[in-house]
Amino acid sequence: MQSKTTESLFQTFRDHLDSHHDTRERLIKASRDITNISKKTIFALHRIALEEQDRQVQHPGRNAAIKAYESLSEVKAIYEKLQPELEGDSFWRYERQVSPGLQEYIEALSFAHYLNHGSLITYDQVQETLLDSNGTPYFPLTIADYLLGLSDLTGELMRYAISSITKKGGRERAMSICAFVRRCRSDFERMTPYIRELSKKQAVTTQSLEKIEDAAYTIVLRSSEYELPPDILDDIVAQVIATHSSGRIDLTMD
Amino acid sequence: MDPQLLENLNGLLDKEVDLREKIREQVNELDKKARTMVGLLNKIHSTSPEAIPALLDTVRPHLSGVQSVTLSLSEIIPQNQFWRWKDMWTNSLRTVVFCAALVEYLSTRALLSLPDAAKIIGVREEWSDRIALPVEDYLHALISLVNELSRLAINSVTLGNFEEPLKISQFVKELFAGFSMLNLKNDLLRRRYDSLKYDIKKIEEGQS
Numbered sequence: 279m280q281s282k283t284t285e286s287l288f289q290t291f292r293d294h295l296d297s298h299h300d301t302r303e304r305l306i307k308a309s310r311d312i313t314n315i316s317k318k319t320i321f322a323l324h325r326i327a328l329e330e331q332d333r334q335v336q337h338p339g340r341n342a343a344i345k346a347y348e349s350l351s352e353v354k355a356i357y358e359k360l361q362p363e364l365e366g367d368s369f370w371r372y373e374r375q376v377s378p379g380l381q382e383y384i385e386a387l388s389f390a391h392y393l394n395h396g397s398l399i400t401y402d403q404v405q406e407t408l409l410d411s412n413g414t415p416y417f418p419l420t421i422a423d424y425l426l427g428l429s430d431l432t433g434e435l436m437r438y439a440i441s442s443i444t445k446k447g448g449r450e451r452a453m454s455i456c457a458f459v460r461r462c463r464s465d466f467e468r469m470t471p472y473i474r475e476l477s478k479k480q481a482v483t484t485q486s487l488e489k490i491e492d493a494a495y496t497i498v499l500r501s502s503e504y505e506l507p508p509d510i511l512d513d514i515v516a517q518v519i520a521t522h523s524s525g526r527i528d529l530t531m532d
Numbered sequence: 533m534d535p536q537l538l539e540n541l542n543g544l545l546d547k548e549v550d551l552r553e554k555i556r557e558q559v560n561e562l563d564k565k566a567r568t569m570v571g572l573l574n575k576i577h578s579t580s581p582e583a584i585p586a587l588l589d590t591v592r593p594h595l596s597g598v599q600s601v602t603l604s605l606s607e608i609i610p611q612n613q614f615w616r617w618k619d620m621w622t623n624s625l626r627t628v629v630f631c632a633a634l635v636e637y638l639s640t641r642a643l644l645s646l647p648d649a650a651k652i653i654g655v656r657e658e659w660s661d662r663i664a665l666p667v668e669d670y671l672h673a674l675i676s677l678v679n680e681l682s683r684l685a686i687n688s689v690t691l692g693n694f695e696e697p698l699k700i701s702q703f704v705k706e707l708f709a710g711f712s713m714l715n716l717k718n719d720l721l722r723r724r725y726d727s728l729k730y731d732i733k734k735i736e737e738g739q740s
Binding site for chain 1: 533534537538540541542544545548549612613614615616643645646661667668671706707709710711713714715716717
């Protein structure tokens with residue numbers, strides 16, 4: 279073995295490793311940016327949807343969703359730029375760096391979709407938002423990312439249900455979210471063995487579900503006790519919730 | 533979730549499980565071969581220099597046997613999914629490459645190059661999106677080689693062969709110089725590289 283060959287050999291290895299690490303760092307940074315955009319979008323969705331309920335517009339949440347789609351198009355722009363680095367097999371090489379941001383994006387997107395349509399966004403609908411101008415996916419969407427993103431959605435829905443339970447029509451909304459989250463949970467259950475992180479998220483979904491169920495239960499209990507018209511009941515609920523700071527709803531009125 | 537979608541997703545997940553099982557079968561095969569070779573090569577520490585070539589000849593058929601596993605993997609793994617499944621066989625493959633590099637060093641005293649290593653395990657350029665030998669795995673195999681040679685340097689002295697540590701020392705130092713050119717991140721490769729200096733120290737002790 280001559281030193282010269284060893285040196286030039288390791289030179290190529292160095293270049294290779296450097297470029298790999300650079301790509302990795304870029305993707306981690308991009309994933310963080312995408313997470314930030316998505317988180318902000320989720321906050322905005324909550325905020326605007328609640329405002330819309332206050333103003334009693336016909337389909338509260340719809341405008342929020344439209345604004346969310348707009349801000350999520352920034353995510354698309356980031357993926358567009360990353361496309362060359364994720365082509366072919368590269369996506370799989372860097373999947374662990376891409377996934378966190380992607381799941382956050384799916385969470386935000388599915389929340390907007392729910393507020394807009396009242397339904398669960400499908401796998402194809404998510405993939406459709408991640409296509410370049412030729413209709414080619416930026417990267418293959420994995421079922422794991424899709425499901426894990428949706429699994430986080432249930433937590434947002436729980437927050438949404440509880441914070442809007444005091445608004446007009448809030449109890450009805452909480453009921454339908456409750457049923458929706460329950461369906462999500464049972465749909466995901468069979469897929470849990472295939473996807474490592476899903477079982478942990480299922481546990482969180484179960485907790486969220488229980489919180490909504492408790493809230494719904496308390497409200498049913500109270501409304502049967504008081505036999506009040508829904509409007510007045512709404513006001514009572516609003517009053518009680520306003521004085522209540524912890525996450526659990528407990529409508530003790532005396 | 534729409535029942536149709538649910539069914540599709542479940543179908544896809546079932547397929548992935550089938551694929552994983554098929555790969556697992558091949559990886560088990562690869563692992564068996566790797567362990568057999570490691571077992572055989574372990575004898576270098578107690579074999580006199582004259583008997584080494586014959587010992588290496590017993591390893592070579594197992595090395596070329598790896599090619600059939602590589603071929604099967606190239607057929608099983610879907611297009612563009614090398615990195616998706618690679619973790620399943622990384623360890624076994626590194627061991628195989630380490631064995632190949634050790635056989636090469638003991639036969640020719642030369643460093644097995646990455647392309648030659650790929651050739652020995654039967655990886656073809658046109659399969660690179662399904663099965664390949666990445667630089668990282670090759671480097672890991674080289675570190676295992678240094679680990680092993682530092683043991684050999686000591687054990688050769690025990691067997692009365694005082695030439696061996698000198699040869700090994702020169703080879704390993706050059707490899708070490710090569711490794712120190714790399715910008716390693718704080719990962720396994722880095723930690724293993726850091727351990728090389730103890731190997732070098734061990735070899736140098738064998739020389740004196």
